Amino acid sequence: MTEATRRGLLGSTLASTLAAAALAGSGPSAAAAGAAPVEPQAPGFYRYRVGDVRVTAVTDGANTMPLPERFVLNADRADVSAALTADFRDGATLTVPFTPLVIETAGRRVVIDTGNGEAAFLASGGAVGQFHTNLKAAGFDRAAIDAVVISHFHGDHVNGLLTPEGKPAFPNAEILVPEPEWAYWMDDGAMSRAPAGRMQDGFRNVRRVFDGLGRKVTPYAWEREVVPGLTAQGTPGHTPGHTAFLLASGRDSLFVQSDVTNVPVLFARHPGWHVMYDQDPAMAEATRRRVYDRIATDRTLLQGFHYPFPAAAHLERTADGYREVLVPWSPVLR
């Protein structure tokens, strides 16, 4: 490693965090640490405007794994691998990025989804759980966040609500959650009927997170404004209460799709493919087809939680689906 390399890396906030964490040693998450540290990238935030609202996309990192045998429930691994290779990627692995947002609207700083949480940062060697570090790099103090809006209750969206010590990560924020999602996951009957494994783990994780907040949340209804300019759109299937959002300001708008698709190279290109994380895959597909048809027709700007950072894109129709057209990075704020 050259001097410049070392200086470059040590100059980055992520590297400092990793180093500090390594020194700190025995925190609850350090105990779980095992992955080799990854070398950090440039600070992962990107700003743009939607009317009067400033949007900041803040990466939580990305998870790279061997391509699972059934990442797509209704397609052969070979076909999924070929779709990745056709897009100039490694067909043997899959990379899933995570991109929470901050919107500044009507004088309020609002976070939408929270990533995998800082405990995951150490456990993954820095690959994921970057949200809080990048949020700080973008100039946001977590204590100054006024509201956190959650799209659904999977761990990559809610785990960042807590610090590694299990305390509220946004101590002064109102936590807004989809009413049907809250009803489902907090229902002891639904939990008792859930199959063992991933679903049971999911229920336990949801309760761990919200118990850490003393269950102090504000459920919000679909088709209503959650915060000024941000309307909740019921988009069930991925989970029972999965929610997308339409942000509108002046003549501009942005569709925050949450998990209407997972990575677009697979699920925008092939809207009939079902990701292994969908709880009701057929309903998720119907939702996806309905939403993407509208977005493509209206040429609406879209922000996708699992799109490549900065995760803003438009949708172009193809013969059998859609192709994501990433917004060109602007080196100045637009």
Add this chain to the structure above:
Amino acid sequence: MTEATRRGLLGSTLASTLAAAALAGSGPSAAAAGAAPVEPQAPGFYRYRVGDVRVTAVTDGANTMPLPERFVLNADRADVSAALTADFRDGATLTVPFTPLVIETAGRRVVIDTGNGEAAFLASGGAVGQFHTNLKAAGFDRAAIDAVVISHFHGDHVNGLLTPEGKPAFPNAEILVPEPEWAYWMDDGAMSRAPAGRMQDGFRNVRRVFDGLGRKVTPYAWEREVVPGLTAQGTPGHTPGHTAFLLASGRDSLFVQSDVTNVPVLFARHPGWHVMYDQDPAMAEATRRRVYDRIATDRTLLQGFHYPFPAAAHLERTADGYREVLVPWSPVLR
């Protein structure tokens, strides 16, 4: 502007530079300042590996202008505008980004092209001339740059060789220039025969820049290694000595295309279109068709000076040209 906005902006190096420049007042470039300051984006650098070589793409910013009547010499403005609109952009303006590189190879820190220069930073209100600021943000000290390799002698590639005071911006670097480019632009006969306007301005600017360096440069030949692993590829047409580069390390390679195309949305999609900056448009088109055919066939990773930041892409063949597939941003160094 909210408090968080202000903190976010003031936290950025670019904002500090703008503020410091505004306070400094009367430098040679401040005198030329006129454009309203733009709000800065996140630090504009992005790292990846090519074999053992670390590549850092460093944005110099982007120039946004009303779409000229003849930006494409051999296409109507309406067709060019339609091509932009089809790609979800504003059809009335054109944005041209600039992305110099740093490569760290065999213990040497090598800059490839230098952007519009810091004087342009103030004159454009921060829109362009960001290279030196972002280079610093990426952890590179300009005094520790060992070599600067220039692809051709247009101002957006060479002006960053000088400080706003006209001094060498990389005081300890060897400056490597294409031999045929040096021969052409430093030839007094060629200058005297050049038409008035842009070409005469170009000659004057080249001499201003290299006179600022005491004409202390090392001309390099095509088809030879310029620095370890980086081979110069003669790609004339855009200028007489226009050079691209092949970076090779282990089994990895990267084609640094310089200005084989200007913005890919126009000239990769339509390789027969001629940009107004081409000195010999027919030769530039022949070069482009030859190079892009090879890159697409070999599926080589490409770095494009005028591609959207971070400007790394692959080429997919289409019915009548190529489509650029931008490399997905990796939140960790790969």
